[in-house]
Amino acid sequence: MKRISDYALMAEEAIRDAGVGAGTPASLYGPIDYAMEAGGKRLRPVLMLMAADAFGDDPEKALAPAVGIELFHNFTLLHDDVMDNSATRRGRESVMAKWDVNTAILSGDTMLTQATREISKVDDKLLRNVLDRFNAMALEVYEGQRLDMDFEKMENVSPEAYIEMIQKKTGALLGCSAAIGALIGGASDKDAEALYRFGVMLGTAFQIEDDRLDTFGDPAVFGKPIGGDIRNNKQTFLMVSALARNDEDAAALRAVIALEPSDTKVKAATRIYERMEMPAVCTKAVAEYSSAAMTALKKTSLSPEKKEAFKKLVEKLTGRKK
Amino acid sequence: MKRISDYALMAEEAIRDAGVGAGTPASLYGPIDYAMEAGGKRLRPVLMLMAADAFGDDPEKALAPAVGIELFHNFTLLHDDVMDNSATRRGRESVMAKWDVNTAILSGDTMLTQATREISKVDDKLLRNVLDRFNAMALEVYEGQRLDMDFEKMENVSPEAYIEMIQKKTGALLGCSAAIGALIGGASDKDAEALYRFGVMLGTAFQIEDDRLDTFGDPAVFGKPIGGDIRNNKQTFLMVSALARNDEDAAALRAVIALEPSDTKVKAATRIYERMEMPAVCTKAVAEYSSAAMTALKKTSLSPEKKEAFKKLVEKLTGRKK
Numbered sequence: 305m306k307r308i309s310d311y312a313l314m315a316e317e318a319i320r321d322a323g324v325g326a327g328t329p330a331s332l333y334g335p336i337d338y339a340m341e342a343g344g345k346r347l348r349p350v351l352m353l354m355a356a357d358a359f360g361d362d363p364e365k366a367l368a369p370a371v372g373i374e375l376f377h378n379f380t381l382l383h384d385d386v387m388d389n390s391a392t393r394r395g396r397e398s399v400m401a402k403w404d405v406n407t408a409i410l411s412g413d414t415m416l417t418q419a420t421r422e423i424s425k426v427d428d429k430l431l432r433n434v435l436d437r438f439n440a441m442a443l444e445v446y447e448g449q450r451l452d453m454d455f456e457k458m459e460n461v462s463p464e465a466y467i468e469m470i471q472k473k474t475g476a477l478l479g480c481s482a483a484i485g486a487l488i489g490g491a492s493d494k495d496a497e498a499l500y501r502f503g504v505m506l507g508t509a510f511q512i513e514d515d516r517l518d519t520f521g522d523p524a525v526f527g528k529p530i531g532g533d534i535r536n537n538k539q540t541f542l543m544v545s546a547l548a549r550n551d552e553d554a555a556a557l558r559a560v561i562a563l564e565p566s567d568t569k570v571k572a573a574t575r576i577y578e579r580m581e582m583p584a585v586c587t588k589a590v591a592e593y594s595s596a597a598m599t600a601l602k603k604t605s606l607s608p609e610k611k612e613a614f615k616k617l618v619e620k621l622t623g624r625k626k
Numbered sequence: 627m628k629r630i631s632d633y634a635l636m637a638e639e640a641i642r643d644a645g646v647g648a649g650t651p652a653s654l655y656g657p658i659d660y661a662m663e664a665g666g667k668r669l670r671p672v673l674m675l676m677a678a679d680a681f682g683d684d685p686e687k688a689l690a691p692a693v694g695i696e697l698f699h700n701f702t703l704l705h706d707d708v709m710d711n712s713a714t715r716r717g718r719e720s721v722m723a724k725w726d727v728n729t730a731i732l733s734g735d736t737m738l739t740q741a742t743r744e745i746s747k748v749d750d751k752l753l754r755n756v757l758d759r760f761n762a763m764a765l766e767v768y769e770g771q772r773l774d775m776d777f778e779k780m781e782n783v784s785p786e787a788y789i790e791m792i793q794k795k796t797g798a799l800l801g802c803s804a805a806i807g808a809l810i811g812g813a814s815d816k817d818a819e820a821l822y823r824f825g826v827m828l829g830t831a832f833q834i835e836d837d838r839l840d841t842f843g844d845p846a847v848f849g850k851p852i853g854g855d856i857r858n859n860k861q862t863f864l865m866v867s868a869l870a871r872n873d874e875d876a877a878a879l880r881a882v883i884a885l886e887p888s889d890t891k892v893k894a895a896t897r898i899y900e901r902m903e904m905p906a907v908c909t910k911a912v913a914e915y916s917s918a919a920m921t922a923l924k925k926t927s928l929s930p931e932k933k934e935a936f937k938k939l940v941e942k943l944t945g946r947k948k
Binding site (some may be wrong): 327328329331332381386387405406408410413414416417418420421428431432435436439442443446447449450451453454543 | 649650651653654708709727730731732735736738739740742743746750753754757758761764768769771772773775776817879
């Protein structure tokens with residue numbers, strides 16, 4: 305097994321070499337080039353390459369599908385930015401802001417088809433299994449995004465409903481990345497299923513940690529302004545867990561939610577979350593889902609050394625220093 | 627071979643039975659149900675079923691892919707209506723108007739993935755060929771839509787560039803419907819290619835006829851208000867052919883194009899088109915592309931009786947009564 309940063313480099317090169325942003329007309333493909341060169345952690349291709357390497361010792365076989373899964377992820381970002389009217393992405397203008405809404409829609413559609421094309425570059429005997437999993441995952445992601453939008457209009461979202469939503473919106477894609485990588489590496493369906501579950505649980509832990517960092521993260525490290533979720537009344541694990549308590553603090557939080565966006569609002573909500581010990585609630589949930597990921601990992605037939613590589617990924621993503 | 631109306635009925639039933647609009651959450655799948663029940667000619671599934679029947683005498687084998695190709699077509703309509711800010715579709719509110727832009731985007735994305743899933747329901751030995759053709763077609767459709775949007779901002783679009791655009795935006799989908807149907811029926815790649823070309827040429831003729839009808843059609847038959855293209859300065863075969871003449875009439879047309887939308891504008895442009903004999907120019911082009919479709923059809927190994935069925939479809943779609 306290689307280091308995580310080595311898989312990320314492999315993914316980066318494969319994305320560059322795939323030339324998905326080089327077609328004609330440039331008005332369609334140029335924005336794809338822009339979106340795909342923006343970098344990011346390349347987490348999904350990394351997970352796919354790791355899984356292919358772990359089961360088959362040949363991560364190269366998963367390079368095209370790894371590009372495909374990153375294309376899919378970035379397609380969702382282009383469309384999500386339109387739906388959220390979000391002008392920035394990874395510290396730059398979003399495609400919607402740099403071009404326009406129509407470009408983000410149409411170049412996004414193109415990326416989804418390119419994603420399906422790249423994902424399909426697997427052995428004939430794997431094609432149907434891989435494709436079916438990819439399509440099923442995509443439907444879960446849309447369902448998750450739809451629930452996320454629906455939740456914005458709801459006053460009471462249970463923590464259970466919120467977890468279901470992030471498992472669809474974020475977890476399914478990580479699970480699918482891991483499972484397809486495993487299959488390409490020659491894993492049994494049973495091993496692929498276990499690694500799917502590993503990915504879903506890792507994605508859940510990752511999203512809860514991301515929710516915590518949006519309020520309690522180090523501004524120098526987090527990469528986005530702190531407090532954006534509070535400012536925008538975004539449903540987060542913090543908010544749904546706090547409101548579910550239905551006590552005086554929850555009532556105070558409801559009053560703060562009703563305020564217009566401001567620094568005062570961010571500070572007030574942060575103080576309530578602290579009083580309710582929400583950082584600890586998050587940390588506990590992250591630990592639980594990380595632990596569930598490890599339990600799923602243990603069920604695979606992988607050697608201890610290979611399991612260790614995935615464990616490192618969990619630790620890296622959930623901030624636990626072990 | 628069955629009658630065209632029988633294939634349309636088969637497609638209609640298959641679409642109903644597929645339950646693509648029945649999932650959860652209803653906020654995601656309900657709009658798909660609405661879009662897919664709206665009817666229309668079901669031209670693309672009809673062509674696929676006809677091709678499967680012609681080569682394999684078993685159109686039932688193409689039912690799921692026929693639903694897939696109709697899902698793809700309707701996905702493009704949902705997104706096109708957002709891009710064109712179009713509030714009506716088939717005499718009803720568009721999804722964008724009935725719900726909102728975000729719903730049209732996300733339910734449209736869902737339909738593209740459902741389309742890929744249904745298209746994939748073919749024999750294992752056909753899967754890669756069918757999927758590759760489907761993805762290549764989808765990219766052509768996006769390129770055509772992008773060119774169409776780019777043309778809106780251009781003063782001079784050559785008739786050749788316009789034909790290339792409609793062959794991508796409309797022709798490729800008809801070609802792909804025919805080719806995949808043929809493959810499912812057991813056709814050779816050579817026959818599938820010939821039928822692909824048949825579909826592209828048919829689609830080209832069909833689009834030019836549609837352009838003519840938008841200005842010169844019978845309001846009682848056309849189904850949309852006459853003159854909409856003139857009103858909105860839409861590039862059509864009429865407009866690009868007329869402007870390409872670069873004579874006094876073309877100059878007069880340019881002046882009319884600069885006017886605000888009004889009944890006067892529609893009448894003035896119509897009169898110029900008549901003086902330039904544009905209806906005859908269209909009719910000639912429709913005849914040429916219909917003839918090219920028939921030439922492609924002749925190159926297939928189909929029996930004369932089966933070729934006759936496809937010929938009837940050409941005549942039906944291009945209004946030629948033979």
